[in-house]
Amino acid sequence: MSTPPSPPEGRRTDGPPVRVGVLAPLTRPGWAEAGHQLLTGLELAVRDVNDAGGIVGRPLELLVRDTAADPEKARAAVEELARLGVAALAGEYHSVVARAAATTADALGLPFLCSSAVLDALTEEPTARVARLSPPQSRGWRAYADFLLGAGRSRIAVAAEPSVYWASGTHILREYVVPRGGSVIELDARALAPAALCDAVADSRATTLLLLVGNPEPAVSIVRSVRSDRRLAEVLIGAPAGQPEFAAWARLLGDDGAAIPFLRYLPGRLGPLGIRVETDLRRRLAGAPSFVAFEGYDTLTVLAALLRSNGTDRARIAAAWPHVTVEGTRGRIRFSRVPDTGVWQWADAPIQVVDRDPAAPDRFRVLYTG
Structure with missing residues (x-):
C-alpha cells in the first residue's frame, strides 16, 4: 500500500x-x-x-x-x-x-x-x-563514532548525567571506539561544575568532549565554559543527541553554538x-x-x-x-525486524552528522552520512 x-x-x-x-x-x-x-x-x-x-x-x-x-x-x-x-x-x-x-x-x-x-x-x-x-541508537551512534574516528578524534571524553539513554550511548561508543584504537573517558556532569569539568577534560588530554546532558542546561553552560577555556581551544565539542538542532540553541549560544556536530535523520x-x-x-x-x-x-x-x-x-x-x-x-x-530492538523498525531511515556553520550559525553543514 x-x-x-x-x-x-x-x-x-x-x-x-x-x-x-x-x-x-x-x-x-x-x-x-x-x-x-x-x-x-x-x-x-x-x-x-x-x-x-x-x-x-x-x-x-x-x-x-x-x-x-x-x-x-x-x-x-x-x-x-x-x-x-x-x-x-x-x-x-x-x-x-x-x-x-x-x-x-x-x-x-x-x-x-x-x-x-x-x-x-x-x-x-x-x-x-x-x-x-x-x-536505533546503536546504528546512529556508531555512525557518529565513525565520523569522530575519521576526523582523528579518537580520545573521547563524555560529560554524562545519570540516564538509561546516556549510559546506553556511552556503552555503544566504548564498544565501537576502543577496539579501533580509541578511548572513552567518563566524566560525571552532575558532580562537576562546568569549570571543574573543563579541568577534567584538560587533564584527560581528550580531543573530543561529548555532551550527554540535558538541554538547555547544563549543556549551554558547559559549552560556554569550554569555549572560554584556552586550554581546550582544539577540543571538538559534540552533541550526538541533537541539542544543536533546535533554534533555541542558536539563540542562547550564538556563535559559540556552531561547529558542534550532532545526529540528524534527514536524507x-x-x-x-x-x-x-x-x-x-x-x-x-x-x-x-x-x-x-x-x-x-x-x-x-x-x-x-x-x-x-x-x-x-x-x-x-x-x-x-x-x-x-x-x-x-x-x-x-x-518495516522489518532489526536485531536487538524487539520492534518493527524502519531499517533505512537516513542518518547524517551535521553542525551549525560557524560562518552562518543558522545554516547547517553535512559532515558525514551514515
Whole structure:
C-alpha cells in the first residue's frame, strides 16, 4: 500500500472521527521545542489526510497528551487513551519515556508507532504491536563514532548525567571506539561544575568532549565554559543527541553554538513530497523545520495508510506492520525486524552528522552520512 505525494484538495469527510493518540513532551523538563516540532508535523499530516478524504470518508483526529519527559505521565496517558478508544498511538521524543509508553501500549494491545525515540530496546520483550521510524541508537551512534574516528578524534571524553539513554550511548561508543584504537573517558556532569569539568577534560588530554546532558542546561553552560577555556581551544565539542538542532540553541549560544556536530535523520536531498511538506512546515513554524517535524509527518502518513487498509481494529493494524509500504518525506518507509530492538523498525531511515556553520550559525553543514 502507498500514499500519494500530494493530496487533492477539499474532499468531504463526515461520520465519527478515527482517533489516534499522540504523546509529546510539550512542557519542561521535556525538550518542549522538540515536542512542538513533532506535534506540528503530526498536525500537518492530519490536515493532508483529511483533505484527501480522511480514513475512507471519516475524519482523522488526534488526541494529544503532554508527557513532559516523565515516564509515569506517559504510562498514565497511554492507559487513558486506550480507554478513550484510540485506534493507535503515535509520537514521543524522549527514549526513556517512549520505552514506558511502548511497554504499556503493548500490554494493552494498542499499536504504537514511535516517531523519534532511539533507545534500541523499546520494550522489555519482543512485540508485534510496536514499530519505530527513527534509527536505533546503536546504528546512529556508531555512525557518529565513525565520523569522530575519521576526523582523528579518537580520545573521547563524555560529560554524562545519570540516564538509561546516556549510559546506553556511552556503552555503544566504548564498544565501537576502543577496539579501533580509541578511548572513552567518563566524566560525571552532575558532580562537576562546568569549570571543574573543563579541568577534567584538560587533564584527560581528550580531543573530543561529548555532551550527554540535558538541554538547555547544563549543556549551554558547559559549552560556554569550554569555549572560554584556552586550554581546550582544539577540543571538538559534540552533541550526538541533537541539542544543536533546535533554534533555541542558536539563540542562547550564538556563535559559540556552531561547529558542534550532532545526529540528524534527514536524507541528502528531499523528494517532491519532502519539499512540499518542508514548505508547509516552515510556514507553520515560522522558521526552518527540524528532522523531528518530518518524523511527525511521516508517522501519521504511515498510520493513515494502515487505517485505510485495516480499519480501526487494533489487532489488524498491529499485524500489518510488515506489509505497509509508504512514500514518506524522507524516503520509502517499510518495516522489518532489526536485531536487538524487539520492534518493527524502519531499517533505512537516513542518518547524517551535521553542525551549525560557524560562518552562518543558522545554516547547517553535512559532515558525514551514515
